[in-house]
Amino acid sequence: MTLLTQDAIEKKLLRFPDWEYYENAIHVEFEFDNFKDCFSAMSRIAFECEAQNHHPNWTNVYNILTISLSTHSANGVTEKDFKLAEAIEAIVEVQE
Incomplete structure (x- = not known):
């Protein structure tokens, strides 16, 4: 995988207004509204991660899910x- 430049990342983020680099x-x-909804989304995301063979760094505290994505083998964003x-x-849009 080829690393994306900061400019390319910022352009791509225009499609993802809630995401930051x-x-x-x-x-x-x-x-989310509650822990159950958050955990449900996490479970569905986990299946997608397995399908793509790409796994996030993430944390969950009650109804908050924080996700960080980078391609570890490339040492950055791809x-x-x-x-x-x-x-x-x-996945999250369907849940809401």
């Missing part, structure tokens, strides 16, 4: 991260 990764935080971000957005 810093510390060599793209990041987002989702707030197209692979945006493909997973797009899938995550679709």
Whole structure:
């Protein structure tokens, strides 16, 4: 995978208004109504991560899910991260 430049990342982020780029990764935080809804989304995201063979750094505290994506083998952000971000957005959108 080829690393994306900062300019390319910022352009791609225009399609993902809730996501930010810093510390060599793209990041987002989702707030759900309750823990059950958050955990349900995490479970569905986990299946997508397995399907794409790409796994996020994430944390969950009650109804808050924080996700960071970077391609570890490339030491930064690649197209692979945006493909997973797009899938995550679709999953979370369906949940809401």
